[in-house]
Amino acid sequence: MASLRLPDSIPSPAQDSERLSLALQGRGVDEKVIVWILGHRNAIQRKQIKDTYQQLYKESIIHRLESKLSGVLKTAMILWMNEAPERDAILANKALKKKGKKINQLQVLVEIACASSPDHLMAVKQAYCSLYECSLEEDITSNISTSLQKLLVGLVSSYRHDRELVDFNLAKSEAAKLHEAIEKKQLDHDDVVWILTTRNFFQLRATFVCYKQSYEVAIDQTINSSGNGDLGSILRGVILCIVSPEKHFAEVIKASTVRYWTKDEDSLVRAIVTRAEIDMTKIKGEYFKMNNTSLDDVVTRDTSGVYKSFLMALIGAKI
Amino acid sequence: MASILGKWHSEHLESFRKRTPKFFVEDERLFERWDDHHIACLTKEFLQFKDIVVQWIMHPWERDARLVHEAITKGPQAYGLLIEIACTRSSEELLGARKAYQSLFDQSIEDVASRLEGIERKLLVALVSSYRYEGSRVNEGTARSEATTLAIAVKNVDKKNPIEDDGIVRILTTRSKLHLKAVVKYYKEIYGKNIDEDLDTLMSLKETLQCLCNPQAYFSKVLNDAFKDDADENTKDALTRVIVTRSNVDMKEIIEEFDKQYKVPLTQKIEDVALGNYKDFLVSLIRRVA
Numbered sequence: 001m002a003s004l005r006l007p008d009s010i011p012s013p014a015q016d017s018e019r020l021s022l023a024l025q026g027r028g029v030d031e032k033v034i035v036w037i038l039g040h041r042n043a044i045q046r047k048q049i050k051d052t053y054q055q056l057y058k059e060s061i062i063h064r065l066e067s068k069l070s071g072v073l074k075t076a077m078i079l080w081m082n083e084a085p086e087r088d089a090i091l092a093n094k095a096l097k098k099k100g101k102k103i104n105q106l107q108v109l110v111e112i113a114c115a116s117s118p119d120h121l122m123a124v125k126q127a128y129c130s131l132y133e134c135s136l137e138e139d140i141t142s143n144i145s146t147s148l149q150k151l152l153v154g155l156v157s158s159y160r161h162d163r164e165l166v167d168f169n170l171a172k173s174e175a176a177k178l179h180e181a182i183e184k185k186q187l188d189h190d191d192v193v194w195i196l197t198t199r200n201f202f203q204l205r206a207t208f209v210c211y212k213q214s215y216e217v218a219i220d221q222t223i224n225s226s227g228n229g230d231l232g233s234i235l236r237g238v239i240l241c242i243v244s245p246e247k248h249f250a251e252v253i254k255a256s257t258v259r260y261w262t263k264d265e266d267s268l269v270r271a272i273v274t275r276a277e278i279d280m281t282k283i284k285g286e287y288f289k290m291n292n293t294s295l296d297d298v299v300t301r302d303t304s305g306v307y308k309s310f311l312m313a314l315i316g317a318k319i
Numbered sequence: 320m321a322s323i324l325g326k327w328h329s330e331h332l333e334s335f336r337k338r339t340p341k342f343f344v345e346d347e348r349l350f351e352r353w354d355d356h357h358i359a360c361l362t363k364e365f366l367q368f369k370d371i372v373v374q375w376i377m378h379p380w381e382r383d384a385r386l387v388h389e390a391i392t393k394g395p396q397a398y399g400l401l402i403e404i405a406c407t408r409s410s411e412e413l414l415g416a417r418k419a420y421q422s423l424f425d426q427s428i429e430d431v432a433s434r435l436e437g438i439e440r441k442l443l444v445a446l447v448s449s450y451r452y453e454g455s456r457v458n459e460g461t462a463r464s465e466a467t468t469l470a471i472a473v474k475n476v477d478k479k480n481p482i483e484d485d486g487i488v489r490i491l492t493t494r495s496k497l498h499l500k501a502v503v504k505y506y507k508e509i510y511g512k513n514i515d516e517d518l519d520t521l522m523s524l525k526e527t528l529q530c531l532c533n534p535q536a537y538f539s540k541v542l543n544d545a546f547k548d549d550a551d552e553n554t555k556d557a558l559t560r561v562i563v564t565r566s567n568v569d570m571k572e573i574i575e576e577f578d579k580q581y582k583v584p585l586t587q588k589i590e591d592v593a594l595g596n597y598k599d600f601l602v603s604l605i606r607r608v609a
Contacts, residue, residue, distance in 0.1 A: 122414060125450050129410075133456040137449075137493040142461075150485055153493065157448035159417045161427040190441060194433035198444070 003280035003316035007040055013052035016041070020049070021057055029068040031306040038080065039313030043277060046081060073307040076269045080314075084274075085123035088112050089131050091270060092124070096143040103230045106144070106152070107237055107252065108270060113155040114201075114241035115248065116278075118162055125156065147231060150188055154197035155238065161200040168206060174199075175211040175219075182222050187231045196238055204242050249275055250286035253295065257302045268303075268311075276314040284315065360594065367559065367597040374563045375604070383408065383416035384423050386560065387447075395437050397553070399526055405446035406530035407537070410453055417447070439523050442482050445492035446527065452495045462501035463509075465490050469502065470510055473517045482524055491527055500532045535569060535576040542573070543581055546588045558593070562604050570608045 011019075016037055023030035038046065053061040062081050069077055079087050088108075095101065095108045112124055128136040137153045144152060174195050181189045196204065211219045220236045240248040252271045256264040275283055284295045291298075296317040303311060327335070336343045336351035346352040374382055383404050390400035405413060420428045432444045468490065472481040481487045491499070506514045518525035529537045538561050544550060545558040565573055577585045589601050 122450070129450075129452045129454070133452065133454050135450060135452040135493060135495070138452065138495075141489060141493060146486075149489065153489065154448075157445070157450065158429050159414065159421075159427055159448070161421050161425065161430065163421075163425060165425055194444060198427065198429040198433045198448075200427070200430070 001279060001281035002042075002277045003284065004042060004276045004314060005040060005316050006042060006045075010041070010045060013045070013048040014056065016045075016049050017053040017056055017061075020053065020061065024064050024068050031069065031073060032309070034065070034069075034077070035073075035306055035310045035313060038077065039310050043084065047083060050081065071307070072265050072269065073305070073310060075266070076273060076307065076310055079269065079273045084120065085127040086131065088116075088120075088124045088274070089127040089136070091274075092128065092136060093132055093139065094266075096139050103233050104255070104267075106148070106234065107267075109140070109152055109156060110234060110237040110241055111245075111248070111274070113158075114238050115245035118158075118160045121156065122159055145230075147188065148234060151193050151197070151231065151234060151238075154193045158197045160198065163200065164202045165200060166202050166206045168210075171203065171206040171210045172214070174207050175214055178207070178211065178219060179215055179222070182219075182226055185226060187223070187235060192235075196235070201242050208239065208243060244286075245275075246279055246282040246286045249279075249283045250290055253283070253287060253298075254290060257298055261302055272311055272314050276316075280315055364595045364597050367593070368595070368600065370556075371559045371563060371597060371600050374559060375566075375600075378419070379412060379564070380415035380419035381423065382564065383412070384419035384428075387416060387420060387428055388424055391431055391435070393553075395439070398435075398437070398439050398443060398523065401432070401443055402446060402523060402526050403530055403537070403541075405443075405449065406527055407534045410450045413447070414450060438480060438482055441485075442488050442491070442523060442527065445488050449492050451493070454495070455497065457495070457498050457501050459501060462498055463505045465494070466502045466505035466509060469506065469514065470517075473514075473521075476521070481521060487524075491524070491531070496531050499528065503528065503532055535572040536580070538565060538569075538573045539577040539580050542577060542585065542588075546592055558589075558601070562601050566604045566608065570605060574605065574608075 019033060020037060023033040038049075041049065050061055053059070062078060065077055065081065066074065079090070082090060091108045092112060095105045098105055113121055125136050128139075132139065136156050140152050140156065141149055177191050178195060181187065181192045186192070195207070199207070208219050215222070220239045223232045223235055223239075226232065237248065240251075249271045252267050256267040256271070271283070272280070287293075287295045287298075295315060296312070299308065299311050299315065299317065333351070342354055342357050343351040344354055377385075386400060387404055390397040390404075404416065408416065417428050420426070424431075428447045429444055432440070432447050435443060468486060469481075472479075472484055472487050490502070494502070503514055506512075510517075515525050515529060518528065526537070541557045542561055545555050545561075547554075561573075562570070574585050581588075586602055586605055589598060589605070593601055
């Protein structure tokens, strides 16, 4: 469930554009107004504001925001104002081009492929081609080590079926195939890749349940205890995003903050901005279960300024 | 036909039968019996006409999805058709076919492809999953080095079949068509010969590259094979398929290529092998672009 709160009566896109234009005029910038408006509009409303602003002022509001805002508020707001496919294409590109990237920075690719709908993944790929003049698969090939390429390219290529169709016999036999591959430390075996990248999500959830039933241990724990390095880490991310994206994002948020400061701003922003209109309410539930603290309290404690107000608005916190 | 034949009474029909010895023979039990061969010809012609009409009107996504399904059902002998569709359609058209396949058959193509038999499986899954960049940017340095990668794989064919090489499959299934044309060009520059000469024993790879880089040559050959006297039913079906699926795409270039390769106009070959309404439909589809 989305956490974003909308006001009872929404001004017209023209009224919003006018107030935003005033806030972005002159030498300073009224960040509070920008956050107050944009932090309380859903995707359709933000698009209308973008289009109206362009018509009225002959300028892209995103460009204006880029030139007037700074720091982490700018990062968050630009992501928020882009439509979801472009936003995720930008996030994927940023993760792929980052020098000295750690494995958890590739999580965004797994999230796009496994924690959203197949149609969204295809839209991200289309956006990626338009923005970066090459396909997402090609940039994965150029920027990721060979051992991870097969799985990551497979994950982003596949257009999975979106119906709840499960073949329980297949689930059982594929649980066995996966088990064998993990035991033999053959995590990049073709069968593993094809099973995880081409089956529909419902089928895979059934496969993971069969796995637990047959081997009395969850599949991600088997991967963990086999000590399978970077590839194992990605695979566990895949499994968690398929089974429970809320838990995955709750973990991402937890890993991004330390008492009184945020050690990984990018991950915190990504988790909140990309899920505010999808399942942030569930993520907050999982977060509380994990940490016995509410996300609202943690964001209050570990972030500051107008940026904090923006994040609070997105997670539907009571200010 | 309906307006003429439908008006005939039994005397007209009898008279027609008696006056057309080509179609009707005098049976020993004293009735004009329809010659079996001609029934077969008529059946075939009506069937071909029905096929071409249905395929022509059908949405291209549904058409491709049904062709893919047919190929998967037929097995390894029809894998060439999977390669054809995956490689000669635009990225959006291929995605459309994948959407239609899900609506029609309740599975994704890649899911089904991952369970096919044979060493082509890796290549086929990756081909049907591809969404290639279609702009003009090409990294010449990468194209050049990938030409070398291909050459090395071809040279080592006895040690490992390139079709099972992850790196080779990735090049063929993720690079843009323009990029692959550059790879082919560099191959010729560096090694002095066309890559398809070196891929003669690796048919799937050869067809893949040809479909991606020179679809007109590929379709000309498919058409020519369909015209041969000893062609089987599948090969002959290609005539309808190619004309219908390429009519709005690159039929003009295919006609020119066919003329160049086989020194005879495509329309003439069609006149030679096709009959009746089926033939007329084929010719009109070609004439609209020529």
